[in-house]
Amino acid sequence: MALTLEIVTPESRVYSDTIDTVVIPTTSGEIGILPGHIPLLTQVQDGELRVTKGTVVSFLAVGGGFAQVFSNKVSIIAERAITEDKIDEKAVENAMQRAEQAIKDAKDMDPAEFEHLQSMVRFSGTQLALKRRRR
Amino acid sequence: MASTRDIRRRIKSVKNTRQITKAMELVAASKMKKAQAAALAGRPYAELMAKMLGAIADRVEEAQHPFLAKREIRTRGIILITSDKGLCGPLNSNVLKVVTDIKTPAKYAVIGRKGTQFIARTHRDLLADFPANDRTSFADIKIVAEFMVKQFIEGVVDTVEVIWPRFRNTLVQAPTIMTLLPLTSVKDIIADLHSDAGLAVTNATKSADNPMLFEPDAASVLEAILPLYINRELFQHAIDAKASEHSARMVAMKTAKDNATKLLGELTLEYNKARQAGITQEILEIAAAQFAA
Numbered sequence: 364m365a366l367t368l369e370i371v372t373p374e375s376r377v378y379s380d381t382i383d384t385v386v387i388p389t390t391s392g393e394i395g396i397l398p399g400h401i402p403l404l405t406q407v408q409d410g411e412l413r414v415t416k417g418t419v420v421s422f423l424a425v426g427g428g429f430a431q432v433f434s435n436k437v438s439i440i441a442e443r444a445i446t447e448d449k450i451d452e453k454a455v456e457n458a459m460q461r462a463e464q465a466i467k468d469a470k471d472m473d474p475a476e477f478e479h480l481q482s483m484v485r486f487s488g489t490q491l492a493l494k495r496r497r498r
Numbered sequence: 499m500a501s502t503r504d505i506r507r508r509i510k511s512v513k514n515t516r517q518i519t520k521a522m523e524l525v526a527a528s529k530m531k532k533a534q535a536a537a538l539a540g541r542p543y544a545e546l547m548a549k550m551l552g553a554i555a556d557r558v559e560e561a562q563h564p565f566l567a568k569r570e571i572r573t574r575g576i577i578l579i580t581s582d583k584g585l586c587g588p589l590n591s592n593v594l595k596v597v598t599d600i601k602t603p604a605k606y607a608v609i610g611r612k613g614t615q616f617i618a619r620t621h622r623d624l625l626a627d628f629p630a631n632d633r634t635s636f637a638d639i640k641i642v643a644e645f646m647v648k649q650f651i652e653g654v655v656d657t658v659e660v661i662w663p664r665f666r667n668t669l670v671q672a673p674t675i676m677t678l679l680p681l682t683s684v685k686d687i688i689a690d691l692h693s694d695a696g697l698a699v700t701n702a703t704k705s706a707d708n709p710m711l712f713e714p715d716a717a718s719v720l721e722a723i724l725p726l727y728i729n730r731e732l733f734q735h736a737i738d739a740k741a742s743e744h745s746a747r748m749v750a751m752k753t754a755k756d757n758a759t760k761l762l763g764e765l766t767l768e769y770n771k772a773r774q775a776g777i778t779q780e781i782l783e784i785a786a787a788q789f790a791a
Contacts, residue, residue, distance in 0.1 A: 373734075390713075405719070
């Protein structure tokens with residue numbers, strides 16, 4: 364018995380594969396999904412997603428969305444998602460610095476924009492942490 | 499009759515124009531393909547979201563969410579999607595015609611410079627303007643959507659509507675107005691998502707028999723998923739508008755190129771006639787001079 368995992372963003376389908384287990388970061392902590400999990404619908408937080416397939420463990424950075432588990436099918440809709448090998452460390456670092464700078468410079472910034480920048484920083488941080496762990 | 503040199507000069511300039519319009523047509527065609535692919539890439543997302551909402555809708559009674567509340571409409575909030583650049587035929591002016599027809603008080607948030615200019619020129623109430631990048635990213639559109647939702651929650655506007663050139667096919671883009679907020683019911687949302695995903699509108703799959711776990715609980719999941727739906731909806735319209743823009747530009751440039759080719763033919767004919775007339779004239783003069791001698 365295996366799980367199928369599917370991750371989509373409004374822009375594209377990021378991941379689609381058969382896997383053994385997946386650990387999803389949610390608003391109420393990490394949730395590990397094994398085959399045979401009961402139907403579940405939960406809110407996904409910015410963070411890293413851990414996918415185990417055989418002996419290979421791979422990581423994805425996801426940002427804001429929802430996950431649904433239904434009859435051994437895990438479906439995740441996220442605002443942002445990126446697989447580990449697609450993360451461009453330099454670009455992410457730059458983006459993170461820009462966002463942090465913007466937060467510092469902001470005095471009376473729109474709360475929505477502030478929120479957006481902070482989530483940018485969080486997402487970048489997750490991506491960097493992922494990329495660097497391997498070395 | 500114009501002199502041959504004048505005609506030659508005009509032929510040269512028309513040739514230049516034809517070359518430029520031809521290049522722009524090709525560029526627009528390739529961008530259009532990309533934009534259409536982007537519009538299709540959003541389908542799996544719409545489908546999944548419909549499924550999730552379907553699962554919630556069966557369990558939560560129509561929630562007391564501010565998005566679902568009916569209220570008196572005093573000021574309409576309108577998101578206008580236009581292009582940054584011109585040279586795309588009647589695309590923008592058709593959309594702006596819809597704006598002109600709005601007589602009730604309204605406030606605007608505009609994507610694209612053409613729309614911003616129009617709203618400013620006609621002294622309408624502009625809340626904010628955003629650039630229309632060639633590659634529409636979800637993060638950009640999210641900012642627009644959240645801005646407008648905030649205005650809605652704070653009571654600055656009482657509806658959120660979108661006006662954009664809807665992509666029907668390469669030749670036809672219909673300016674369309676659609677209400678995002680307030681939402682009518684979760685069922686309508688699901689039907690809308692189904693049509694966006696390119697699926698037949700079916701009654702949401704009945705899954706109420708299977709117990710489903712909600713984390714933290716169904717009501718708060720619904721509350722969190724609705725803003726995401728609004729963002730997705732606006733994003734879908736924005737990429738749709740992009741596809742419209744590029745196809746309108748392609749058609750406009752093709753027409754311009756064809757016109758240039760036609761004009762070039764006419765000018766060449768005229769040039770040849772003028773040249774021949776010149777030669778005939780010269781022969782006549784020489785012959786006349788010979789006779790006189």
